[in-house]
Amino acid sequence: MSLVTREQSISAAGVGDYAAGPLEYFSLLKPRVMSLVVFTALAGLLVAPVRVHPVIAFASLLSIAVGGGAAGALNMWWDADIDAIMSRTRNRPVPAGLVQPREALFFGLTLSLIAVLTLAVTANILAAGLLAFTIFFYVVIYTMWLKRSTPQNIVIGGAAGALPPVVGYAAATGSVTLDSLILFAIIFVWTPPHFWALALVKSGEYERAGVPMMPNVKGADRTRLEILLYTLALAAVALAPWPMGVGGRIYAALAIVAGVAMIHFSWRVYRTRDGARANRAAMQLFGFSILYLFLLFAALVVEHGFGLIGRFGL
Amino acid sequence: MAMIESNPPEGVRLTPQQLRNRRLRNIAIGVCVGLLAALFYAVTIVKLGPGVLRPEP
Numbered sequence A: 001m002s003l004v005t006r007e008q009s010i011s012a013a014g015v016g017d018y019a020a021g022p023l024e025y026f027s028l029l030k031p032r033v034m035s036l037v038v039f040t041a042l043a044g045l046l047v048a049p050v051r052v053h054p055v056i057a058f059a060s061l062l063s064i065a066v067g068g069g070a071a072g073a074l075n076m077w078w079d080a081d082i083d084a085i086m087s088r089t090r091n092r093p094v095p096a097g098l099v100q101p102r103e104a105l106f107f108g109l110t111l112s113l114i115a116v117l118t119l120a121v122t123a124n125i126l127a128a129g130l131l132a133f134t135i136f137f138y139v140v141i142y143t144m145w146l147k148r149s150t151p152q153n154i155v156i157g158g159a160a161g162a163l164p165p166v167v168g169y170a171a172a173t174g175s176v177t178l179d180s181l182i183l184f185a186i187i188f189v190w191t192p193p194h195f196w197a198l199a200l201v202k203s204g205e206y207e208r209a210g211v212p213m214m215p216n217v218k219g220a221d222r223t224r225l226e227i228l229l230y231t232l233a234l235a236a237v238a239l240a241p242w243p244m245g246v247g248g249r250i251y252a253a254l255a256i257v258a259g260v261a262m263i264h265f266s267w268r269v270y271r272t273r274d275g276a277r278a279n280r281a282a283m284q285l286f287g288f289s290i291l292y293l294f295l296l297f298a299a300l301v302v303e304h305g306f307g308l309i310g311r312f313g314l
Numbered sequence B: 001m002a003m004i005e006s007n008p009p010e011g012v013r014l015t016p017q018q019l020r021n022r023r024l025r026n027i028a029i030g031v032c033v034g035l036l037a038a039l040f041y042a043v044t045i046v047k048l049g050p051g052v053l054r055p056e057p
Helices: A003-011 A022-027 A031-047 A054-078 A101-122 A125-146 A153-162 A164-173 A177-202 A201-209 A214-218 A220-237 A250-271 A273-304 B002-006 B016-048
Strands: none
Touching: A022 A201, A022 B016, A031 A054, A031 A153, A031 A164, A031 A177, A031 A273, A054 A101, A054 A125, A054 A220, A054 B016, A101 A125, A101 A164, A101 B016, A125 A153, A125 A164, A153 A164, A153 A177, A164 A177, A177 A201, A177 A220, A177 A250, A177 A273, A201 A214, A214 B016, A220 A250, A250 A273
């Protein structure tokens, strides 16, 4: 009897139980995505017309970062089955067997709660509510519902990734204005060409995993057309902060130059349709789109962080 | 009683690697809780402002 109990105990413990160290838990937070969340939230915080005490700003950004990471952990909990199928994601801690799904679930839920409550205490209720909504939208609306049901998954789901600057702005001001919504719009329109460029190359894997991405539902040519159209819209939307006074001349110059480059890379994706060259064009667009978004928000961070707007003719 | 002493109940036995990772996880949790406490302390001081250090008139 005791032998059976022991075997059952060991079986219940499983190979993966207790196997993960802190680094595996940290990787559940999707650190690269988290860095983008922090950076765009910082831009939202700095664009705000009120100065925030550095300690409050730090605590707010930390809360937003942890909240974003918690959403990533919950995403990995839910998507472990399809992550195991795709080469890009099969080494994540849950499909690799290093972290048990329930551990990822409770880790994500606990961090979500801590992040939202901390932001409510350090900043304000609106910012905390927006952070909670962001986590909810990413996990429930995007991960659980849209991702496996429509090729518009990353279009609508992109709202979750676009919210951090709005949360950052709200943490500083306690309000949502056009200034923060234009930052939301930039990331929202940026998301489809960014992810569809990757999906063009990885469409076979998405197909096997049963994820209805645009290339394996509507076809590669339709996807290329939509990438080009979204990029044209993105280049136009990205200019808007300049006349609105959210961005200065450094921002405007970067938005124009980098916007032209984005259109150039999208045009190459649109025109190059066969073989390795097509994949290379798509991956170049994917890579440049990350740099593009970084440059736009870096310009805002520099202009507002160093008080350059309105000075030196900027 | 003698039977129990000669065959003590066996539960889950962790490997040295699992024991090491558990210790590292515990240290990480301890550090995070400590930093969170320090953060809340700093935020409290900032929100209370300089008045907290001034004596009542």
